Amino acid sequence: MIDLNLIIERFPAFLGGTDGAPIMSTSDGLQLTLELLGLSLAFGLLLAVPMALMLVSRNKWVARPVWLYTYVFRGTPLLVQLFIIYYGLSQFDWVRDSWAWEYLREAYVCAILAFTLNTAAYTTEILAGQIRNTHYGEIEAAKAMGMGKWLMMRRIVIPSALRRALPAYSNEVVMMMQSTSIAGLVTLADLTGVARRVFSDTYMPFEPFLTVAGIYLVMTFALVWLFKKAEQRWLAYLAPRKH
Amino acid sequence: MFLQGYLPSIMEGTILTLQVAVSALLVSVVLGLIGAMFKMSPSKPLAWLAEVYSTVVRGVPDLVWMLLLFFGVQMLINELFAQLGWEAPEINSFFAGVMTIGFIFGAYMTETFRGAIMAVPKGQMEAGLAYGMSPLRVFLRITFPQMVRFALPSFSNNWLVLVKSTALVSVIGLNDVMYRADTAKSITQEPFTVYAVVGCIFLAITSVSDLALKRLEKRYSTGVRETEL
Numbered sequence: 001m002i003d004l005n006l007i008i009e010r011f012p013a014f015l016g017g018t019d020g021a022p023i024m025s026t027s028d029g030l031q032l033t034l035e036l037l038g039l040s041l042a043f044g045l046l047l048a049v050p051m052a053l054m055l056v057s058r059n060k061w062v063a064r065p066v067w068l069y070t071y072v073f074r075g076t077p078l079l080v081q082l083f084i085i086y087y088g089l090s091q092f093d094w095v096r097d098s099w100a101w102e103y104l105r106e107a108y109v110c111a112i113l114a115f116t117l118n119t120a121a122y123t124t125e126i127l128a129g130q131i132r133n134t135h136y137g138e139i140e141a142a143k144a145m146g147m148g149k150w151l152m153m154r155r156i157v158i159p160s161a162l163r164r165a166l167p168a169y170s171n172e173v174v175m176m177m178q179s180t181s182i183a184g185l186v187t188l189a190d191l192t193g194v195a196r197r198v199f200s201d202t203y204m205p206f207e208p209f210l211t212v213a214g215i216y217l218v219m220t221f222a223l224v225w226l227f228k229k230a231e232q233r234w235l236a237y238l239a240p241r242k243h
Numbered sequence: 244m245f246l247q248g249y250l251p252s253i254m255e256g257t258i259l260t261l262q263v264a265v266s267a268l269l270v271s272v273v274l275g276l277i278g279a280m281f282k283m284s285p286s287k288p289l290a291w292l293a294e295v296y297s298t299v300v301r302g303v304p305d306l307v308w309m310l311l312l313f314f315g316v317q318m319l320i321n322e323l324f325a326q327l328g329w330e331a332p333e334i335n336s337f338f339a340g341v342m343t344i345g346f347i348f349g350a351y352m353t354e355t356f357r358g359a360i361m362a363v364p365k366g367q368m369e370a371g372l373a374y375g376m377s378p379l380r381v382f383l384r385i386t387f388p389q390m391v392r393f394a395l396p397s398f399s400n401n402w403l404v405l406v407k408s409t410a411l412v413s414v415i416g417l418n419d420v421m422y423r424a425d426t427a428k429s430i431t432q433e434p435f436t437v438y439a440v441v442g443c444i445f446l447a448i449t450s451v452s453d454l455a456l457k458r459l460e461k462r463y464s465t466g467v468r469e470t471e472l
Contacts, residue, residue: 075403075449076442077410079421084442087428088435178304185306185414192307205314213303213311220302 006207010198014191014215028189030215036108036180036190040115041173047120049158052127066124073121078179081118086110086186107186119176126168130161163234170227174220181216191215246436249427253437256423257444263340263419264409268402270345275352282357293353300350305408312343313415340412344405351401359394360386392463399456403449410445420444 015030017023027035055066073081089095089104103109134157142152184193191212198208232239246253281293300308317334324331363386371381413422424441428434 072442072446075446077407077445079410080438080442080445083424084435084438088438091433091435181304181306182411192304192310195307196310199310199314205311205318209307209311209315213307216304216307217299217302 002206002210003204006202006204007211010202010208011211013194013198014211029191029194032183032188032193033177033180033190036111036115036183036188037177039112040119040180041176043112043116044119044123044176047116048123048127049162051120051124052131052161053153053158055124055128056131070121070124073118074125078114078118079182079185082111082114082182082186085114107183107188111180111183111186111188115176115180118179119172122172122175123169126165126172127161129168130164131157133164134160164238166227166231166235170224170231173227174223177219177223178216246427246433246440247431249423249431249437250440253420253423253427253440253444256418256420259337259418260409260412260420261448263337263344263412263417264406266341267344267348267409268405270341271348271352271401271405274345274349275356278349278353279356279360282353283360297350297353300347301354305344305347306411306414308347309340309343309411309415312346313339336412336416339415340409340417343415344408344412347408348401348405351404352398355394355397355401356390358397359390359392362393363389392460392467395456395460395463399453399460402452402456406448406452407445 012018012023013029015023016026016028018026024031051066051069054062055070057063085104086107089110095101095104104113138156138160139152142156147155180190181192183190184196187193189197195208195212199205202208278293278296281289282297284290313334313336316339320334321331367385367389368381371385372378376384409419410421413419413425420441424437428437431437
């Protein structure tokens with residue numbers, strides 16, 4: 001029932017190969033998915049650390065805007081956010097006239113922007129939660145050592161919160177990896193985009209979609225395994241005693 | 244006129260989106276309860292089946308599941324009917340959307356309910372059985388009312404993710420809020436306004452659900468002492 005030959009024949013397309021050209025000759029498929037994921041996670045984390053610090057601030061004029069940001073981005077579908085950026089921005093003449101339009105008209109840039117802003121919102125909440133959970137003893141010790149507020153944040157609070165955020169962050173990374181599949185809905189040829197292309201060429205649904213499901217499943221397992229290793233390395237001090 | 248009179252059309256789409264989401268939630272709760280029972284059953288094959296279901300479903304994106312199930316099942320039906328020499332019916336896309344999303348979130352609910360049932364002390368169920376209640380009655384009278392409290396936080400989260408996933412159903416041809424927005428966008432030439440309105444609608448849905456579920460959590464935690472810091 002399932003045509004194995006079709007799967008084998010079309011498999012290179014998921015790795016950036018085209019008719020006649022070898023795999024990796026284009027960035028379609030797996031490479032694009034990994035690029036979207038890697039770049040948006042990196043930018044997202046960079047944004048999330050300062051925003052988490054702002055969110056836990058006692059000054060409400062600092063905390064409120066970040067609260068509103070995470071509230072809006074966590075309360076709406078990523079697809080709507082992507083469409084607002086990709087389709088929506090063209091409504092404004094001042095955006096179209098600006099230097100940034102050259103980039104913002106690209107689906108690739110819009111996807112990274114939307115994914116970054118989305119993951120930054122979730123990551124901010126995860127980090128802020130862990131910053132609030134910092135053991136008071138650690139803070140007292142830092143103060144007793146004569147550390148100022150920023151030195152204490154940089155050396156004690158942030159490194160410790162980042163470590164403790166690992167389990168929740170691994171969930172966010174897996175979710176984000178799966179979310180990149182919507183990039184195909186704004187013309188990009190990520191893994192799912194390639195699968196839809198193969199489907200519209202052949203009208204065979206099982207072969208392309210099962211292939212791509214398998215690839216995502218392997219990536220999910222790989223990410224879970226990586227984070228397990230990371231937790232063993234950086235959270236060893238919180239693991240239950242073995243003896 | 245705001246959005247050239249397309250607002251009512253978008254609101255109609257919203258109602259459809261909500262119908263899909265609520266129906267899919269019911270399907271997912273049923274699948275989740277079955278999955279949790281299988282996972283905890285002494286029968287190895289059943290436990291293994293539930294394990295595969297919850298792992299594989301959660302490891303593949305929603306969109307891929309929707310495409311695979313919608314187009315895949317349609318093709319199976321076509322082939323089956325072709326062999327019988329009948330004309331194949333087209334799958335109703337509402338039904339397809341509800342079943343697909345229900346199937347996906349059933350996997351998440353499996354984990355939610357399994358954790359919650361395990362959090363209820365075993366002695367409670369044993370006591371029920373000792374009084375001569377049937378296993379079903381033990382579940383309905385003893386286990387269920389107590390597990391709700393443990394299941395609610397994760398259940399709420401699943402519901403919020405489910406609502407947001409519903410935005411994807413227009414890819415399988417449903418006339419939902421995203422589909423209406425797409426039409427409104429092309430006609431009005433105001434894509435930002437259209438999608439901002441859609442964003443606000445989703446924000447309203449998630450906010451109201453969040454408030455309601457928090458209340459429910461409070462109600463089911465009656466009599467449980469909170470930790471005070």
